[in-house]
Amino acid sequence: MQVTLLQQWVGVAAAMMLLVVFALLAQRHMHALLRWFALQGIVLALTSALVANVADVPELYISAILALILKGVLLPWMLWRIVINLGMHREVEPLVNVSVTLLIGAALVLFSFYVSLPIEKLSQLVTRNTIAIALACVLLSMLMMITRRKAITQVVGFLAMENALFFTATSTTYGMPLLVEIGVAFDVLIAALVFGLFFFQIRKTFDSLNLEDLEDRQ
Amino acid sequence: MFWALSAPSLALAAFVSGISLFGSHDIQRRVVCLLLVLSGMSAVIAGLAGLLASPITATLPIGLPWLPMHIRLDGLAGFFLLVIGLLVSAVSLYSMGYMRQLAARFNVTTLYVFMPLFVTGMLGVVIADDAYSFMIFWELMSVASYFLVTLDHEQDANRKAGFLYLLMAHLGGLLILGSFAVLYATSGSFEFDVMHNAVLTPTWASLSFILALCGFGMKAGLIPFHAWLPEAHPVAPSNASALMSGIMIKVAIFGFLRVVWDLVGLEHAAWWWGGLVLTAGSSSAVGGVLLALQQHDLKRLLAYHSVENIGIIAIGLGLGMIFAYYDYPTLAALGLVAALYHTLNHALFKGLLFMGAGAVLHSAHSRNMEQLGGLIQRMPRTAVLFLIGCISISALPPFNGFVSEWLTFQAALMAPQLKGTILAALIPFSAAMLALAGALAAACFVKVFGIVFQGSPRSQGAAEAHEVDGWMQLGMAIPAVLCLLLGVLPVWMIPLIDAVPDILVNATLGESVANSGWLWLTPIAEARASYSPIIVLLALLLAGGVFLFIQYRGAVKRRTAPWNCGYSYPNTRMQYTATSFSQPLRRIFANLYQTQDKLLRTEHGNTLLTKKIHYQVHVQDLIWRYFYLPIRQTIEWLTRQVDWLHEQQIHGYLTFTFITLLILLGMLL
Amino acid sequence: MSLWIWNLIEALLIIGMAPFTATLVKRLKARLQNRRGPPLLQGYRNLAKLFIKQPVLASQASWLFRAAPYVIFAATSLAAAIMPVILVATPLTSAADIIALVALLALARFFTALGAMDVGTAFGGMGASREMTFAALTEPALLMSIFVLSMVAHSTNMTAMIDIVLNTGLGLRPSLAFALAALGLVTIAETGRIPVDNPATHLELTMVHEAMILEYSGRYLALIEWANQIKLLLFATLILNLFFPWGMAGSPDPLYMVIAAVAWFGKLLVLFVLLALFETWMAKMRIFRVPEYLGLAFLLAILGMLTHYILEVGV
């Protein structure tokens, strides 16, 4: 089947998503991390718009716009304000040094490629080859949550994982039914609100966002 | 079947009244004890009906929808109903008096609530005819008796004993559940008669046998699993421990018979089944009595003796199983009847002894034999009843203990029929163990009676002891009289028991016992062996009576101080104590005990003279060190390893999820 | 009915002969120590004296102390009555077999110990404790040694056991030899003879049986002493009739009875000479050497049983 130009663009967008997730893994500074997170939201919106165009599924445009507003603009801005007025010091202390994390990330991509091989063979969708990348994004964002010391970076990891899931939805199934899509977006929004609520609490009681202090209360 | 149902329902009525009437203790006591006595009576009648009439089955609407509760009243259930009924009625009469004084010290409502439940549980187990209701009543019995054991839960030792008791009961219950599950897996149904006719492969049959032996052995107190029994029984109030020691371990024997002999069926038996039960029995017999000898707590001593007597019953069962395997049905019937006869005897004299111990505890306020003594003058009637109990348990002629031991010896002497198998050599050795256990039991009960009742009182409590009230004496008199009757009239009792071997090994002793008249007991054949208890009793009375008559007109007796090599008047401290009485045996069997002795010596100024000396020895069971502690330590070690899992931080927990996901995905490649 | 009367006569014979045989043993021992020893009827005179004397009781002795001698005497004399002495087939043997005999002796011992504990002195406690300890070790050996014979005879009925030895020539049987040795050792322990316990002494440290009956006096002491003498004669007859029954009367006509009586008394004489020799040759063992002695007896009995299985069951 002749691969049209637009389909190639979808492939490029998927590659961009993978690149962004790796960048998130590699960041040292909080501000840079948030900027890349916003970029991820925008790329996500772009891919869903592209897929909507390629597979001519109209509702996908709505979810693309939704993604752009919510994940591209709103969440990063919220996180940015939290970082500013909590006066978080700049750098992100990773538990495991960055180069090792990147190595593990590469291995995970290879692993997710092998795992999703059978899915690609079966699915007739035009965007089937992006499933492997979607799975890789999910695993990488989980890795990001594990290897970060700060509560904020863990939240970013969680939200990156939500983005990866949104991307999976668009790539494997041209987007979930609208009802489900809205529901998921609504849940992510509430989750972000609750995170904000928690940060003030943690700040007030532990006066530091390090996760170690949470533990020694046991 | 009406009586079989009325027994547990009356016990349940007692349970309900126990709960509802918690207002005044007196009414509560009378109502509960009366209902229990009636329940005991109806159990006796049901037992007799079961033994004499043909088996009846019925179903009750409660239970799972597709498995209503089945009940069966056949010979086996009948015999054990008889045993339970006799002792429950006796103990309930005894409790009429005993509970009055107990109410002062403990919250007796729990006793009134859980004693009837305990009796209902036991009655239910005996008449259950499907695995599900058997298990329900079985564990109901365990839980109810747990609450009886922990009645006095202020002391820490009682709680520990209660915990160990319920843990072992639960483990035993699960093992029995395993053996039922094996039978269910092959027969496809829970009802006993379907299980009975199921054909088992040798491996499944042996697995079910092992599970049943361990499960019921744990409840009965066979040697490796007996550790809870001497801890739990002395701690319970005396009427409860009389019931527990008298009947509960017999219900375990019933369970063993029902599962192994009836359901699994001895035709599926392997040759080593009987041998295993025989060795377990003889080691329990000797181990139990050796440990009993070294105790100085009266009720703990009696509890260890329960282990010994269960061993003797197991020897009878083992012999029966061996003969059944080599298909000598009449000899198997002899072994079984010997075991059942001893079950009935033990229920009676152990119940009597525990009630006696309760009376001593009630009036002398101490269980420690070192502080008792001289009670025969202060409690004459209890002393006589206790003496009858001691003679019966030491298997001496006019009383019932001797008859069952005699039958077991006869069964053991049939071993040459087995023509040179290994078991044939094992049997005489177990007969020797039985003889040793019997002789040691006699030594132990001379010590008990001599230290507790004879000599002069060793403490203020013992000095002020007073005779117990009428109800308690009546409660003790019934089993005492029955002990004598069973000792003298076995010829009537054995045909009654015959219904049980008729079901299990379809052979009976009836005709060989009947055809030689009511005077002689000839289990197998006239020439073989015979014993006529009546002639022995008459001859004893005659010989003793003749000289009593001649002597009666003899010179008047004179009373002086006992001979003490001419020194001062002997005081109570010069008497032998429980520890000193068993000192020779402690030295001879030293390597079987784990002794810790304590010597406190206070000098008198310079170090040469001692002002005061106190010596105490405590004997601990070897089984604790080599069987129970290792298990406990491995579990403690495992819990420490698992605890590492929960001391991580949030990263650790996320890694667990992440790694599980990767492993599972990896498995699918 | 005549058999019952013969049985009664035999019983009275044993009970009557008991004091005579006891003094006979004393006299034989005295002869070996070239002393004259007591006149043969001394036993009867002692009993007569004791029966008349006024019994002295301890202040806190209970009814059990007074009842015990009667039970002891009754049990021992019944055990003696069970034992066929002259006639092989006495009716009482079918009423109680060998296990019942051992149990009756155990009953007697039980009440002796209780009598001893009743007074609450150190002697009574010590005697009872030692007696019951040794009894606990002797009884299994005694039972095992008898079981060997009963397995050969396929019955525990004494008449049947004697028949087997009398009529079916058993030939050389090592198991019976072991059983005989075990029974011999057990007899010495059971009747309280020299190596286990010295019947003549009142020394606190060594006496076992004497310590128990220290408090008894008058007619009670007479009954107990008499019971002890019956027990000695009973065990002697047990050894003789079970293992060397030759000469016993098959049927109750007078000629055979006389021969049987003479044979019985002759064998007794030989046995008591051997006993006297053994006692003068041996010294009393330390208390805690006795368990090894009894362990040996138990081992011999078990060996007897195993050899019976391995060698003779096939026969």
Place this chain on the structure above:
Amino acid sequence: MNLFDLLLGAPLITSVIMAFMGHTRSATSVNIAASAIALITALSLAYRVLQLGSFTAHGQLFFLDAYNVFLLSLTAFVATTTAIFSGPYMLHEQQIGRVTANRLRLYHSMFQLFVFGMYLVLTTNNLGVMWIALELATLATVLLVSLYRTPAAIAAAWKYFIICGVGIALALFGTILIFATSSDVLGHGNDALTWTLLYDNAGQLAPRVMTIAFVFLIVGYGTKVGLVPMHTWLPDAHGEGPTPISAVLSGLLLNIALYALVRCKTLVDGATQGDLAGNLMMGFGMLSVLVAALSLHRQRDVKRMFSFSSIEHMGLMTFAFGIGTPLANFAGLLHMTAHSLVKSGIFFTVGHAAQAMGTQQMINIRGLVSHHPGIGWGLLIGTVAIAGFPPFGVFTSEFLLFTAALHTHPWVVVPLLLGLVVAFAGLFRHVQPMAFGVVPDNAASIKINMLPVYVHLGLALILGLALPPFLADWYQTAAYLLHGTAR
């Protein structure tokens, strides 16, 4: 006004009202009233199912069959009893100053939101909506767990939120995969996620993809069920949250998560025709029973200990559904009901005990039987019931489970038996000193409301002794439904 709207509307509306209503004594009564309305609607729905058998509403969006109807009525019943129990309990907490007035307002509205989430999970027919409802319920419980605002409570809530968030995200990935394969068969709309349609033509779904989806689902929903190694959030969430929440969390939320997992398992079984899904669940179940049993021994906090007991029982249920035969499913369903009744009863008692003794550390909780016979005996009988002693329902389900397991995998029963005994030892070793012993001097006497506990234990007793026929019939149809064959 169809029953479903009433069932879902009541808690949603009340949660909004409660958010704005100032905290007055009437708040608890409103809370109880709302739960009562929901209970009545649930029972009438159950009655309708009894008449008509399974039925759908609102155009395949909502759905009731034998499997979720008894769970719905059970959830409604336990939610009502918890509301009744939490009334006086939270007032007492407010009196001793652990909770401020407006936090109680948050408590009531979040409680209703949480109950709404659970009803939605049970009644929805759409896997996507089921996921959303479960996520909503998790968010509600996070706020409830951090109600006391103590450092430990916040740490526990944070841990709960992150671990469950990750877990549920993985479950979403699984749902997306299911949607991917089903959209080829059932078209791109909502039908592709409707469970009834999926169940009917599970055969056409691609087996490979379904297995991968099930891996994500079992890890995802397994975190919510509390299966080991994803269980680590559960002890903290129980230990730090208020007692009514621990009771509802342990009694109901774990059941709901397992309900969702088993729904997906039936689809996977239909697709793969193999027993991979069953074996996975059995593996996780066995691991949970053993690890939970061992970790019971070294606990210090009473609610943490009982949460490990919940993990052990959830392990048993997963094991039962893993076996998959109708008898095992029956045992699993019965165990679900009995466990949630008895466990919530125990948590009520433990709540009272903690209030009476002023602490949750088991070392200084002593002599309950003599201090407060109601609490003491309630705790003892509850522990005996949860340990699986016969007269109660938990024993029946364990009994059936053993016999079912012995049919198919005989040698698996041995570790299970050992696990149960070790668990009993660990549980009773802590409960017995708490119930018995001498009363410590700092014990306060509080107004206790033990009626819900005795009602729960009574129901568990009925389940054990005389299982009502209609309930048994439901279990039977559900068992065969889950086994994939018509009854």
